[in-house]
Amino acid sequence: MNRDALPTATAKPPTATARPATPDDAESIIRMRSAYVLSTPLSEEWIRRCTDELAPRLTEAGDARAFVVTAPDGSMAACALGLIHPVLPAPAYPRGLAARVHVVATRPEERRRGYARAVVSMLLDHLSQVEHVTLFELHTSIEAAPLYRELGFAGSPALMRMTRLDEPATARTSPPSGPDWMPPEQYAATLPKSTAFACMYFTDEDNRPLQLHSVYSPSHPWQLVGGTMELGERPWETAVRECREETGLTVSGPPRLLATVFGLPGAQWPYSTLGMVFDGGRLTTAQIRDIALNPQEHDEVRILPLAEWKAPMPARDFARLTTLEKARRTGEAAYFGTWDWGDE
Template sequence: MNAETAPATAPGPSAAAGRPPVRAATSADAGAITRMRSAYVLSAPLTDDWLRLSTDELAPRLTPQGDARAFVVDAPDGTMAACALGLISPVLPAPAYPRGRAARVQIAATRPEFRRRGYARAVVTALLDHLADVEDVTLFELHTSPEAAPLYRELGFNGNPALMRMTRHRQPADTGAVPRAQPVSTWVPPQVYADSLPRAAAYVCLYVTDEDDRPLQLHSVYSPGHPWHMIGGAMDLGERPWDAVVRECGEETGMTAVGPPRLLATVFGVPRAQRPYSTLQLIFDGGRLTAEQIRGITLNPREHDEVRVLSLAEWEALMPARDFVRLRAVEEARRTGVAAYIDTWGNA
C-alpha cells in the first residue's frame, strides 16, 4: 500500500465540499481498481493478460453476494484518483472477534498527483466503517509500508513484533531435463524477500559521564531486571539512530544531545522465550557533563526516578552481571577509541 508522500499538483474534486467525495465501488470499477493495484501496490506491473484476469476475477466479487468491498474517490475527469479494497473471509470465532468474520485491506492506493489530500484516509476509513457497521466484521488485517504505517496506527491498527508473516509459493515441478551444477538465482518481490529476513528490535543508548569519567545512569521504574539504564530506548519505525538518540535524550532527561554522532558499541541480543526476536543496540558517546548540567537533568517520572554518577566499581555492585559487562565494554571503548562489539546480551 502506498504512502501519500508526493506533492499535489492538480485540482481535486473535493475543493467545493471540503472533504473527499467517497463512493462505494461496483463491479464496473473492477478494471480501474486492478490497474491501481498494478501501478501503485505491486512490486512489478501486471501484464495485459494478468490485468484482464484480475479484472474478471474481481468484478463478480464486488457485488452484494461477493466477498469484496471497495470505496473510491473519482478524479475530475472521471478516472479513479484513489481506492481501498477489502476482502471478507470467515474465521473461527474467538473472544476478540466473536462474529467469526475477518477482513483484509488488500489495496489502498492513490495516484501520485492526488496525494497529500486525505484521499487514502478517506477511502480506508469508509471501507473500515462499512465492514464494521454493515458487514459485521470484527477482525481487520493488513500489510503496510513503513511510510503508510502511521495512518493505520491512527485508525486503530497495531503491530505485534512477536508475530512473523510467512509466505509459501508452490514451485513448478522440476522436469529434470537440464541438470544444473549450481543453483540459479531467481528474482523475488521485495516484500517477499523482506518477509524472509530475521526480525530484530533496534535500540539506541547515550553513554554519558561526569568530568571525572564516572558513568551516569538512570534508575528504571518499570524494569526490575535491568534497574539501571543508560539514556536511550527503542527506535521508532522509520527513525534514524541518531535522531532516536536526540529524541530519547530530550524525553528522559530534558537535555539536548549534541553531535556529531560517535558510535562506541554495537550490542546484539539473542531471542528469548518472552522476547521472540533479536535486539540490536547502538551506543553513542554523549560526552562529559559538568556538575551543574547533571543537577539540571529533569527525569520523566513514568520511566525513571533517580540519576546517579558512580565509579565502575560502585556500578558493578548495583547491576546484573550482563548489564555491567556492557557498561564496562562501553567505558573501555571510549577510553581506547576502539568500538566494542557484544553478541551475548540477554544470554544469561
C-alpha cells in the same frame, strides 16, 4: 512447539508411516501436547475440554490438520498439528490462507527415528498442496530450530515463518539449477526481525558513569539514557530525542559511536535487538543537577565509579557498561554481541 524435534544425521528411518489424523486421534494429540509441549501439564478436565474442541476441527470442514505416527503397540508415537486461519491476501499468500504449526511432539522413547521430520513434512505438504496455504508460522526451541530451517522456515525460534507459493513450474523465470527469485515482500517475510535502539553514555567530569533507575524494568534496573528507534529515525536522531525526553539535556554532537550492541530473542521478546551507543560526553555538576527525569520512565539519577556499579546491576548489564568505559578510554569502538533476551 516440540523441544525435541532435533535433526540428526544418524537418525534411524521411521519404522512406521505417518498418516492423516482423524477426530478419533484428538485425545491422543492433546495428551501429547500436555505431556511434551506445555510447561505445565493439563488436568484431566482440561484434556477433556481440549479434546472436545479439537475433534470436530479435525474433520474436512474444520480448520485443523494433523499427521501422526502410530507405534507398534497402537499408541501415538509422534504428531504434528496445524491450525489454518484466514489473513488478508497479499502476493506471498494470494488465497489469504495461513497456518500455524501448533503442536509437534514425539514420545521420548520414540525419538531419534525421524518421526518429527516425517509428520511435519507431511503436514506442510498437505497444507500447501491440498489446502493451498502459502504462509506458515511456528515457534520452537533453539535446539529444534535447525530442523525447521531445513524445511524452509526462517527467523528466530520465537517466531519462524515460511511462504510456499503454489505457482506452476512454467511460471518460474530462473533456471532450474539456480536460486528462485522471490518478490521483495515475500523475501522480507522470510528474514529474521529485529528492533533497534540508541543510547548515550554519559559520565561526570571524573569519568564516573551516569545511569538512570527504571520504574518499569526490575530485570534491568539501571539504564543508559536512550530508547527504541521510531519509524523513520536514524540512530543518532533517536539518541538525541530520547536524551531530551528522559533528561531534558540537548546533545549537539557530532556523533561519536562507542559500541554496537546485539542480542538474540528470548522468552521476553520475540525479535533480535540491535543498538548503537554514542558518547554523550562528560557532564558538569550544574548539568547533572539540572537533569529533569520523566517520572513515567525513571525515578533516580546515580553516578558511581565503574567498579561500584557491579553490585546493583545484573552481570550482563555491567559487562556492557564495562565495554563502554573501555571504548571511551581507548578511543576504539566496541562490539558487544551478547545482549540476549534471557528468561528473566
